[in-house]
Amino acid sequence: MFAVFKREFLSYFRNPVGWxxxxxxxxxxxxxxxxxxxxxxxxxxxxxxxxFLRGFFIIxxxxxxxxxxxxxxxxxxxxxxxxxxxxxxxxxxxxxxxAISLQAMMLLCVFFHMIITIAxxxxxxxxxxxxxxxxxxxxxxxxxxxxxxxxMTENQIMSAVFCFVILLFLNLxxxxxxxxxxxxxxxxxxxxxxxxxxxxxxxxxxxxRKAIVWFDPYEKTNCFTTGVFKIVPxxxxxxxxxxxxxxxxxxxxxxxxxxx
Amino acid sequence: xxxKTAKESILQEKTVKSPKVKVRSDKRFRVLKNASVISVIxxxxxxxxxxxxxxxxxxxKLTFDTTSVKQNSITSLSESYLKDLDxxxxxxxxxxKNDTSIEWRDYFLPILDDYEAKADGMIDLxxxxxxxxPFILTQLDPNNVYNLQKYTYVVxxxxxxxxxNPYSCFEYDSDMLYYYGVYKPVGNQIxxxxxxxxxxxxxxxxxxxxxxxxxxxxxxxxxxNILLSLGMVSSEFTISNESAKxxxxxxLLVILEPKSDITIIEKEVIxxxxxxxxxxxxxxDFDKENTQNYTNLNDLTLRMGVTLEQGIIHENDVTRLYTAxxxxxxxxxxxxxxxxxxxxxxxxxxxxxxYLKIASDRPSEVYVSPxxxxxxxxxxDFQNAQIDASVSAGTxxxxxxxxxxxxxxxxxxxxxxxxxxxxxxxxxxxxxxxxNNAVFVRRMIGDICEISIERTIPTKTIPSYALSKPLSSSxxxxxxxxxxxxxxxxxxxxxxxxxxxxxxx
Numbered sequence: 213m214f215a216v217f218k219r220e221f222l223s224y225f226r227n228p229v230g231w232x233x234x235x236x237x238x239x240x241x242x243x244x245x246x247x248x249x250x251x252x253x254x255x256x257x258x259x260x261x262x263x264f265l266r267g268f269f270i271i272x273x274x275x276x277x278x279x280x281x282x283x284x285x286x287x288x289x290x291x292x293x294x295x296x297x298x299x300x301x302x303x304x305x306x307x308x309x310x311a312i313s314l315q316a317m318m319l320l321c322v323f324f325h326m327i328i329t330i331a332x333x334x335x336x337x338x339x340x341x342x343x344x345x346x347x348x349x350x351x352x353x354x355x356x357x358x359x360x361x362x363x364m365t366e367n368q369i370m371s372a373v374f375c376f377v378i379l380l381f382l383n384l385x386x387x388x389x390x391x392x393x394x395x396x397x398x399x400x401x402x403x404x405x406x407x408x409x410x411x412x413x414x415x416x417x418x419x420x421r422k423a424i425v426w427f428d429p430y431e432k433t434n435c436f437t438t439g440v441f442k443i444v445p446x447x448x449x450x451x452x453x454x455x456x457x458x459x460x461x462x463x464x465x466x467x468x469x470x471x472x
Numbered sequence: 473x474x475x476k477t478a479k480e481s482i483l484q485e486k487t488v489k490s491p492k493v494k495v496r497s498d499k500r501f502r503v504l505k506n507a508s509v510i511s512v513i514x515x516x517x518x519x520x521x522x523x524x525x526x527x528x529x530x531x532x533k534l535t536f537d538t539t540s541v542k543q544n545s546i547t548s549l550s551e552s553y554l555k556d557l558d559x560x561x562x563x564x565x566x567x568x569k570n571d572t573s574i575e576w577r578d579y580f581l582p583i584l585d586d587y588e589a590k591a592d593g594m595i596d597l598x599x600x601x602x603x604x605x606p607f608i609l610t611q612l613d614p615n616n617v618y619n620l621q622k623y624t625y626v627v628x629x630x631x632x633x634x635x636x637n638p639y640s641c642f643e644y645d646s647d648m649l650y651y652y653g654v655y656k657p658v659g660n661q662i663x664x665x666x667x668x669x670x671x672x673x674x675x676x677x678x679x680x681x682x683x684x685x686x687x688x689x690x691x692x693x694x695x696x697n698i699l700l701s702l703g704m705v706s707s708e709f710t711i712s713n714e715s716a717k718x719x720x721x722x723x724l725l726v727i728l729e730p731k732s733d734i735t736i737i738e739k740e741v742i743x744x745x746x747x748x749x750x751x752x753x754x755x756x757d758f759d760k761e762n763t764q765n766y767t768n769l770n771d772l773t774l775r776m777g778v779t780l781e782q783g784i785i786h787e788n789d790v791t792r793l794y795t796a797x798x799x800x801x802x803x804x805x806x807x808x809x810x811x812x813x814x815x816x817x818x819x820x821x822x823x824x825x826x827y828l829k830i831a832s833d834r835p836s837e838v839y840v841s842p843x844x845x846x847x848x849x850x851x852x853d854f855q856n857a858q859i860d861a862s863v864s865a866g867t868x869x870x871x872x873x874x875x876x877x878x879x880x881x882x883x884x885x886x887x888x889x890x891x892x893x894x895x896x897x898x899x900x901x902x903x904x905x906x907x908n909n910a911v912f913v914r915r916m917i918g919d920i921c922e923i924s925i926e927r928t929i930p931t932k933t934i935p936s937y938a939l940s941k942p943l944s945s946s947x948x949x950x951x952x953x954x955x956x957x958x959x960x961x962x963x964x965x966x967x968x969x970x971x972x973x974x975x976x977x
C-alpha cells in the first residue's frame with residue numbers, strides 16, 4: 213500500500229497537476245483572506261475562509277481524482293495493478309491516501325494565513341480548527357466519489373465530468389430538496405390526492421425535504437464553522453467514504469476478473 | 473483410415489467438451505458478479521441504517537460546543553427551567569433555515585437546537601418560511617395583533633405568543649456604529665431572551681411592562697433584556713385621550729428619559745394608575761441642552777413626594793470620580809438599608825444625575841427613601857447659576873423610591889432615577905448586561921414587582937476577529953501581495969519547471 217501511496221503522491225508533483233491545484237487554492241484562499249484583511253475593520257475569521265473554500269471542491273476534486281485510475285488505463289499500466297503481489301484494497305487505499313494528502317497540502321496556504329493572523333495580533337478561534345477538520349472529512353468523501361468515477365471510466369475527462377456532476381448535485385441537494393418538496397405540496401394540493409389537510413400536505417412536503425437533505429454532506433458539516441463540533445456528521449462522511457472506496461474496490465476486482 | 477486413433481478420439485472429445493467448460497466459466501463470472509453487486513447493496517444499506525441509528529440516538533449527545541463562552545449551548549439555569557416545563561412550547565423560526573444569507577442565522581440555529589435537545593420533547597422547534605407557506609402567519613396570529621414578519625422567531629404556548637426580533641438579541645458596539653455605521657455585535661443575549669420568553673409564555677402570571685410612548689422615547693433594548701430576564705415582556709403604548717387607560721396587565725410603567733413634558737391627559741391617566749396601586753419607573757436625567765421645566769411630570773412626582781429640580785449633581789470627592797476632569801460622572805453607592813433589603817452592596821456608575829428633591833409637604837402616607845446616593849461631599853450645580861440656599865454639600869440621592877401606603881394591601885410605588893446610566897442602551901453597549909448597574913436595576917425592579925430573583929443568564933461575549941493592532945494600508949497591501957500573488961506564482965513556477973524537466977519522460 214505504501215508503495216502505491218508513494219508512487220501516486222509523488223506523481224502529483226512530477227507533473228504540473230499538483231502544483232497547479234495548490235496554486236489555484238492559493239489564489240482563491242488568498243483572495244478571500246486579503247478581502248478580510250483589507251476590509252474596513254480587518255475582521256479575519258479563518259473558519260469563514262474554510263467555508264468559502266468548500267465551494268471549490270467541485271472544481272478541485274475532479275482535477276485531483278480524474279487521473280487516479282483512468283490514467284493507468286490510458287497508459288496501459290492498469291495491468292500492473294491487477295497483477296502486482298498486493299490486494300486491490302491496498303491499491304485503492306494507497307491512491308486514496310495520496311489524494312487526501314495532496315488535499316492536506318493545499319491547506320498549507322490556510323495554515324500560513326493562520327500564522328499571519330496570529331502574527332498580526334488577530335484571533336484564531338477553535339471553530340477554525342473544527343472547520344478544517346470538517347473540510348478534510350468532506351474532502352475524503354468527495355475524493356472517494358472521484359476515485360469511483362475514475363475507476364468506472366477509461367477517460368480522464370469523462371471521469372472529471374462525472375465527478376463534477378455528482379459533486380454539483382450534492383452541492384445543490386438542499387435546493388433540489390426544497391424544489392421537490394414544493395412540487396409535492398403543489399401536486400397534493402392540486403390533485404386533492406388522499407384528501408389531505410393543508411397542514412398534512414405541508415408536513416408531507418417537509419418530510420420529503422428533510423429526507424433528501426439528510427444525505428447532504430454540506431448541510432451536515434455547516435455547523436463546524438460556528439464552533440459546534442458534532443461527531444455524527446463525521447461518522448456520516450467517513451462511513452460513506454468507506455462505501456465509495458468499497459465500490460471502487462469491487463469495480464476494480466470486476467475488471468481484474470475480466471482481464472483474467 | 474476411417475478408424476480414429478486414440479489421440480484423435482481424445483482431441484475430438486475435448487472439442488466437444490470445450491463449450492461446457494465455457495459455460496462453467498460464465499456461470500462463475502455471473503456468481504462473482506452477483507456476489508459483488510449484492511455485497512455493494514448490503515454495504516450501502518448497512519451504512520444508511522447505521523447512520524440513521526447513530527443520527528437518531530447519538531446526534532445530540534455527541535455534539536460539543538467548542539466556543540469559549542459556550543455560545544451554542546444553554547446554561548444550567550435554562551436547563552433547569554426546561555426540566556420544570558409542564559407545558560409544550562413552540563419556537564417557530566419564520567424563515568428558511570437553509571438561507572445562508574441571513575447574517576444572524578448561525579448564532580441562533582445551534583443554541584435553539586440545544587434548547588430542543590435538552591427539553592425532553594417539551595420544546596418543538598420548527599422553521600417555516602412565510603414565502604413558502606403564507607398561511608403560517610395567519611395561523612399563528614389570526615387577528616394580526618403582533619404584525620408577525622418574515623425573519624423573526626415566535627415563542628408560543630397555547631394562546632400566548634411572543635414575537636422575537638433577532639436583532640434585539642444582541643448588544644452592539646456603539647463606537648463601531650458611530651464611526652463606521654456598522655452594527656457590530658459584541659454580546660449575545662439569545663439565551664436570556666429565549667429563556668425569558670419561555671418563562672413568560674408558560675407562567676400562569678404573564679408579566680408585562682409598558683413604556684410610555686412619545687416624548688422621543690430612546691432605544692431600550694437593554695432594559696428590555698433586563699426585564700425579560702425577570703420573565704417580563706415589554707411594549708410601548710401611548711395615551712392620546714382622556715378615556716385611555718393603562719392596560720390592566722401592566723406590572724410596571726416605564727417613563728424613560730422624556731425629552732418633553734408629559735401632557736395633562738397623560739398626567740391624569742398615570743395619576744389614576746398610581747391611585748390603583750400602580751408601579752412606575754421614571755428615569756429623568758439632567759441635560760444641559762434641555763431647559764424643559766417638566767411641570768406636569770413634576771406634578772406627578774410631587775404626588776409621590778419628590779420634585780425634579782433643574783440642577784445637576786456635582787461630585788466633589790475626587791476618589792469617587794471616574795475621570796478627574798469630569799465632576800458629573802462619578803461612582804454612587806447603594807444605601808446601607810437598601811443593600812440589606814436586596815442583599816447587594818455595589819459601586820454604581822452615575823452620570824449627569826438630576827437633582828431629586830424630597831418634598832417636605834408630601835402626603836403623610838407617602839414614604840420616600842433613597843436607594844442609591846452620592847458621596848457625602850457632593851453638591852448641586854443649578855442651571856443658569858441659580859442658587860438655592862437650602863442646598864449645601866452633602867449626600868444626594870441618585871435613585872429614590874417613593875411608596876404610597878394609602879392602600880396598605882397593595883401600595884403604589886414609584887422609582888425615580890436622576891440618571892440614565894441604569895437604563896440607556898449607549899451605556900450598556902460598552903459594558904454589557906453583566907455590569908453592576910444592570911445587576912442592580914434588575915434587583916430593584918424584581919423587588920418592587922415582587923418577582924423572585926434568580927441568577928441571571930450572563931451575556932455571552934462574541935469573540936472579535938478584528939486585529940487588535942490596526943493594519944496600515946501599506947502593510948495590508950504587502951500581505952495581500954504575499955498571500956495572493958507570491959505563493960501561487962511560486963507554485964506555478966515549480967509546476968512549469970517540473971513540466972519542462974519531465975515532459976520527455
